Amino acid sequence: MREPFRPDGRAAPARERGYAMLAVVAGIGIMAAVAAGAASSTAPRLDTLDAETTNARLNAAADAGVEIALANLTRPGLAARWSIDGRVYEESFGGVPVAIRIEDEAGKIMINRIDGENIGWLIAALGLPQNQVESLRDSFDDWIDQDDEPRANGAETDFYLPRGYAARNGPPQSVEELGDIRGFTPELVKRIARIATVEVNGTAFDKRYADPLAIQVMNDGDANSPDVIERQREMNGQRTAFSITDPADWTGRVVTIIAVARAPGGAEARRRVVAELTGKARQPYILRWGA
Structure with a gap:
């Protein structure tokens, strides 16, 4: 290797040649550090980009799940339409699996049309202890009644005022709103x-597509009533489920659509939409609420 020279043409002393070598080594080290830093800062950006791409695909698939459900609920011919009995339909969009469930709102407990007795049956059916059943029952009745006198196990306005x-x-x-009532935890x-709703258009409870637990609560808490047993058999595939065959029966029916898109790593996107089916070709549904 040629020895380094000074500007005047003379060979540089060994000491200066050593300094030059150190400078070269230091420069290489700095360049390596810069390269390593760039690589380390790029990796998180790539991870973030990948996560954003996954989220975008999941959100698009969940949105598509709602549209798929609406299309299958409003297609011509009642026999071709999807059921509203809560069964899960497995679909996919852009390679992303989407689980879609449709629930009949008329088959849910309408909490704005029941009293503490129904709530007591519901809480008992959910397996809570008797002391909680009594407390939640009385608290619910106190919430809906017109006076400010608390029941033995209830709570009235004086209890809630410190909470604003x-x-x-x-x-x-x-x-x-149940979460505002004493004892109703998140x-x-x-x-x-899962089995409750708020009635808004005068619809009566319809057991045909209801969850057996909802039927039990609406049948005075009787878990052994024929209606509960028959519906459970339908859901277990032991009996053919009732199907809507009358177009007039479809008009005005309100359903909840739940679409869940999931990625292999466990990430998911969820959509919940409440829609009213009109039975009209021009405008087959009206979206009431969605999230």
Whole structure:
């Protein structure tokens, strides 16, 4: 290797040649550090980009799941339409699996049309101990009645005022409102929400597509009633489920569509939409609410 030279043409001393070598090594080290830093900063960006791409695909698939459900609920010919009995339909969109469930709102417990006795049957059916059944029953009755005198195990406005609100003194306006009533924990409200709704258009309870637990509550809490047993057999495939054959019966029916798109790693996107089926070709459905 040629020895380094000074500007005047003379060979550089060994000491200076050593300094030059150190500078080269240091420069290589700095370049390596910069490269490593760039690589380490790029990796999180790639992970973030991958996560954003996955989320976008999941959201698109969940949205598509709702559209798929609406299309199958409103297609010509009642026999070709999807059922509203809560069964799960497995579909896919863009390679992403989507689980779709359709629930008949008329087959749910309408909490704005029941009293504490029904709530007591519901809480008991969910397996809570008797002392909680009594407390939740009385608290619900105190929430909906017109007076401010608490029942033995209930709670009235005086209990809620420190929390910034008062008892409604009327029926709940949403299932989520149950969470404002003493004793109704978020977990309990979530369990109730699966089979409960708020009636808004005068629809009567319809047992044909109801969850057996909802039928039990609406049948005075009797788990052994024929209606409960027959519906359970339908859901277990032991008896043919009732199907809607009258177009007039379809008109005005309100359903909840739940679409869940899942990625292999466990990430998911969920959509919940409430729609009214009109039975009209021009506008077959009206979206009431969605999230």
